[in-house]
Amino acid sequence: MQINTVSTNKPAIKMRKPLNGVRIVRSIASYFLLTFVAVIMIVPFLWSISTALKGQNEAIFSFPPKFIPANITLENFVTVWNSLPIPLYLWNSTVLAFWGVLLPLLFCSLAAFPLARMNFKGKNIVFLIILSTMMIPGEVTMIPIYLILDKLKLIGSYSGVILPGAVSAFGIFLLRQAFVGIPKDIDESAIIDGASPRQVWWYILIPMVRPMLATLAILSFIGAWNNFLWPLLILQDPKTYPLTVGLYDLKGTFVTNTRLVSAGAIIALLPIMIVFVAFQNFFIKGAYSSAVKG
Amino acid sequence: MYKARHAWMFLAPAGVLLATFSLIPALAALVLSFTNYNVFQPVEWVGLDNFIKAFHDKKFWSALGNTFYYWILVTPALVVLPVFIAILVNQKLMGIKLYRLVYYFPALVSVVVTAILWNWMFASDGIFNYIISLININPINWLTSKEFVMVSLALVTVWQGLGYYMLFYLAGLQSVPTDLYEAAELDGAGIWQKHFFITFPMLRPVIFFITVMSTMSAFKEFTLMLAMTEGGPIGASTTVVYLVFEKAFKQLDMGYASAISFLLFIIILILTLINKKALDRTY
Numbered sequence: 001m002q003i004n005t006v007s008t009n010k011p012a013i014k015m016r017k018p019l020n021g022v023r024i025v026r027s028i029a030s031y032f033l034l035t036f037v038a039v040i041m042i043v044p045f046l047w048s049i050s051t052a053l054k055g056q057n058e059a060i061f062s063f064p065p066k067f068i069p070a071n072i073t074l075e076n077f078v079t080v081w082n083s084l085p086i087p088l089y090l091w092n093s094t095v096l097a098f099w100g101v102l103l104p105l106l107f108c109s110l111a112a113f114p115l116a117r118m119n120f121k122g123k124n125i126v127f128l129i130i131l132s133t134m135m136i137p138g139e140v141t142m143i144p145i146y147l148i149l150d151k152l153k154l155i156g157s158y159s160g161v162i163l164p165g166a167v168s169a170f171g172i173f174l175l176r177q178a179f180v181g182i183p184k185d186i187d188e189s190a191i192i193d194g195a196s197p198r199q200v201w202w203y204i205l206i207p208m209v210r211p212m213l214a215t216l217a218i219l220s221f222i223g224a225w226n227n228f229l230w231p232l233l234i235l236q237d238p239k240t241y242p243l244t245v246g247l248y249d250l251k252g253t254f255v256t257n258t259r260l261v262s263a264g265a266i267i268a269l270l271p272i273m274i275v276f277v278a279f280q281n282f283f284i285k286g287a288y289s290s291a292v293k294g
Numbered sequence: 295m296y297k298a299r300h301a302w303m304f305l306a307p308a309g310v311l312l313a314t315f316s317l318i319p320a321l322a323a324l325v326l327s328f329t330n331y332n333v334f335q336p337v338e339w340v341g342l343d344n345f346i347k348a349f350h351d352k353k354f355w356s357a358l359g360n361t362f363y364y365w366i367l368v369t370p371a372l373v374v375l376p377v378f379i380a381i382l383v384n385q386k387l388m389g390i391k392l393y394r395l396v397y398y399f400p401a402l403v404s405v406v407v408t409a410i411l412w413n414w415m416f417a418s419d420g421i422f423n424y425i426i427s428l429i430n431i432n433p434i435n436w437l438t439s440k441e442f443v444m445v446s447l448a449l450v451t452v453w454q455g456l457g458y459y460m461l462f463y464l465a466g467l468q469s470v471p472t473d474l475y476e477a478a479e480l481d482g483a484g485i486w487q488k489h490f491f492i493t494f495p496m497l498r499p500v501i502f503f504i505t506v507m508s509t510m511s512a513f514k515e516f517t518l519m520l521a522m523t524e525g526g527p528i529g530a531s532t533t534v535v536y537l538v539f540e541k542a543f544k545q546l547d548m549g550y551a552s553a554i555s556f557l558l559f560i561i562i563l564i565l566t567l568i569n570k571k572a573l574d575r576t577y
Contacts, residue, residue, distance in 0.1 A: 030385055037379060038396050041457070044411040047421060051414060061419030111308035114301035121298060126305065133316040137562070139514050139535045140555045143542045144319035144326065164315040167308045188295060197300045226404035229517055233543065247406045248521065258414065265410040272402055280395055283402075284461060 045269075052076050052262035060258050076263040080250075083260075086267060088239065089246040093225060093271075096242050099162045100224025101217050108171035108216065109209075113201050115172070116179030117187060127176075134169045146233060160234040165223065171216050178212040179205060211285075218275075218282045225272055243268045327553035333546045344553030354554060356529055357537040360444060361558075364533060365512040367448035372455045372508040373501060379456060380463035381489065394464070397457035409521035412450045413437070437523055440530040447518055447531060459504050466500035467493065502573045506566055513562050534558045 046067060051060050053076070054069040080086060114120065115127050145164050146155075154160035182205065190200050206213070228244040235241060241249070250264045276283060327344055331337045348354045383394050403411075415421050416436035423433040436446040474492050483491065494501075516536040519525055525532035525540065532540070534554060542551035 027385075027387060030382065030387060033382055034387075034390075034393050037382070038393055041397055041400055041453070043421065044400075044415055044453070047414055048411050060414075061417060065421050065424055107308045107311065110304045114296070114304045118296040118301045120296075120301040123301070126309075129317070130308075130312065133312055136316055136320045137510075137514065137555075137559050139516075139538060140323045140552075140559050141316065141319035142538070143548050143552055143555070144322035145315055146543075147322070147548070148314060148319065163311065167311040169312065169316075172308060191295050197296055197304070201304070222402055226402075228405055228521070244404050244406045247410070251406070251410060251521075258417075261410055262414070265407045268407050269403065272404075273399075276395075276399065276402055283398070284394070 048262045048265055051258055052266050054259060056259070076259045077267065080260050080263045080267065084246065084250060084264070085239070086243075086246075086264070089241055089243045090267075090271070092240060092246075093242040093244070096158065096161060096227065096231070097221055097224040099158070100165060100227070101220045103162065103166035104168055104171050104220045105213055105217055107167040109175050109206060109213065110201070111167070111172045112175035112179055113197075113205065116176045117182075117184070117205075130169045130172055134173075142229075149234065155234055156236045156240075157234075158240070161227070161230050164230065165220075165227070168220075171220070174216055175209060175212060178209040182208055214279075214282050215285050218279055221275065222272070323552045323555065326549050327556050329549045331549040333548065340549070344550045345557070347550060348554055348557060353529065353532070353537060354534075357532050357534045358561075360529075360531060361513055361533045361535075363444050364448060364451075364515065365509060367445060368451050368455075368512045369505065369508045371448075371452045372459055373505050375452070376456055376459040376463050376504070377494075377497065377501075379460045380467055381493070383460065384464055384467045394457075394460075397460055399457065400454045401458035403454070405517045405521050408450060408454060409518065412446075412453075413522065416446055438527055440527060443523055443527065443531045447522065450518065450522070451512075451515070455508065459508070462500055462504055463497065466497045470496045498573065502569065505569050505573070509565055509569065510562055513558060513565075 047065070050067045050069060053072045053074070054060055055071050055073045055075065058070055111130070115123065115130075149155055149160045149164070152160075154163070186204060187200050190204055191197075195203070226244065227242070228248070231242050231245045232248065235245065238246075238249070247264055247268050251261055328339060328341060329337050330340045330343070379397060383390055383397070400408075417423075418433060418435065420436075422436060426434065434442055436442050470493065474496075475488055478488050478492060513533075514535050516533050516539055519531045519533060519536050520539070523531045525536050535558065538551045538555045538558075541547045541554065
């Protein structure tokens with residue numbers, strides 16, 4: 001790791017206490033441990049990348065394992081891209097993720113508004129029922145949800161994949177907390193000025209909870225992009241498969257061609273990696289706020 | 295200033311969806327587990343037959359055993375190891391944010407990609423067999439032997455969960471008031487004493503939360519098995535939910551599958567209560 005070699009002697013600048021031998025030894029030991037753990041986390045990725053870059057003539061498995069291919073080649077990526085409808089899978093995943101982010105944002109923020117800022121009969125009971133759905137385990141509802149989707153004639157359609165996840169009690173809870181934090185008189189003065197509740201919601205409240213919306217969007221994106229079980233159960237036409245299910249198929253078809261399967265896995269990994277790097281702070285925040293519910 | 299009519303209008307879409315895909319299914323599952331519903335025949339009420347059947351079903355007991363085994367392998371590791379990693383990344387060092395990101399990233403990888411990555415690690419000429427060959431141990435069939443398949447799957451789960459649970463501990467660590475440490479330092483406490491007497495007690499709520507979370511997810515795990523081993527070899531990695539999945543969607547025995555899923559739900563509930571009792575007592 002580069003960071004290790006570059007920065008072992010630098011952190012002293014940031015420390016409040018004067019530099020001394022114990023501190024240097026401690027930070028060197030820390031970097032050693034940190035890097036050791038990092039290597040463990042990264043090795044499975046490196047191994048797959050290295051496998052995907054190896055040509056057909058080079059052995060994949062050797063003792064000791066070779067991480068750097070003798071001849072780096074992109075032919076596996078080209079083969080996978082050409083022999084499988086990867087662009088189509090990518091597009092399908094994108095469509096599913098788009099709805100899988102947009103609908104929870106819309107429905108959760110709609111429902112959170114009255115729960116946070118209106119007084120009406122039955123409000124507490126409604127909120128309690130919504131919270132209680134968080135405790136219903138997914139493995140219990142899996143079968144009935146499938147049967148309900150079957151009754152609604154949604155098996156095989158994207159609606160069948162999207163709708164069961166289109167609203168989450170957790171998301172409602174998260175946004176309710178955000179709405180509660182906004183001063184009450186804002187609504188009042190807007191209503192006196194002639195705004196409708198819909199306008200208050202859209203023009204005043206929504207812009208004020210943007211960070212929380214971004215957090216929910218990221219959490220929903222990970223869920224939707226990685227969704228494997230529901231597309232597998234619901235979708236029937238291979239042309240509609242998202243990347244996860246397509247890759248699961250690829251794993252079965254090319255079971256002997258390690259290089260191709262690796263290349264496919266790397267292609268599937270890239271989008272989530274890009275989103276992660278671009279929005280890293282929201283990811284961390286999202287994980288924190290999901291801790292709040294516990 | 296708002297009318298009740300407005301409130302219900304805003305609640306309607308979410309309400310309909312939650313009712314359709316959460317509340318009604320939960321009730322339906324309970325009803326289904328007392329029937330013999332199997333798609334082809336007319337539904338018949340069978341009382342407790344499904345539950346009695348489960349008690350005499352060897353496959354159910356074996357799946358339950360596998361699930362407990364997987365839980366014992368996974369949960370202690372995921373409760374303990376991330377504490378140390380969180381302490382490690384809670385230092386003020388250059389580039390520490392990058393390390394946090396690297397540790398967290400595996401949590402974002404879909405189960406299918408994870409399965410592919412780790413299939414190569416566990417391959418007969420893969421990295422694990424190379425490492426153990428260095429200390430003169432014969433190659434192991436990580437994913438294809440009854441003895442090792444659960445250990446291998448647990449390794450994958452721990453790899454994926456470390457960074458995720460690390461974040462919760464990190465949040466907990468950062469909420470520990472620093473003057474506690476300073477006071478302890480003045481009293482002459484060493485680094486381990488500080489952690490033992492301040493950090494761990496202060497992290498108690500997080501420890502409980504993570505024990506519950508990782509227990510629940512260990513008991514529900516089955517997509518990893520679906521993607522890596524398909525429950526094999528000879529059912530050695532068939533967990534309870536995998537059995538539910540198999541019964542419901544491969545054999546279409548929906549009533550029986552619902553009954554099993556309910557039994558599992560009750561087991562998880564009991565374990566959560568025990569967890570709470572145990573943690574209340576230790577401190």
